[in-house]
Amino acid sequence: VHQLHPVAGQGFNLGLRDVMQLAADLTSAAQNQQDIGCNEVLSTYTQARQQDHARVIGFTDSVVKIFSNDWLAIAAARNFGLALLDHIPAAKTALAKQAMGFGE
DSSP: OOOOGGGGGGHHHHHHHHHHHHHHHHHHHHTTTOOTTTTHHHHHHHHHHHHHHHHHHHHHHHHHHHHHHHHHHHHHHHHHHHHHHHHHHHHHHHHHHHHHOOOO
């Protein structure tokens, strides 16, 4: 379970990726006849997920800050950026990939 702002359902998406990684790590450990509850297996899982967690937390925090700010300059930049996304499909695709966890 992740405590994130509910913007774009990122906590749910992050949880799904956690489950996928955990299933893969436990399967691999079982195939290698390791104890699936040992510290080594679980530490490997935790380390594998840390970068995605940090990226998603930063992304959602930035989105919330951008969309909850009423400063005229930031609102204008935000609106300009949203308009650009409508006209640049590659940028829209990149943002969607980022939100789904497939961004770099």
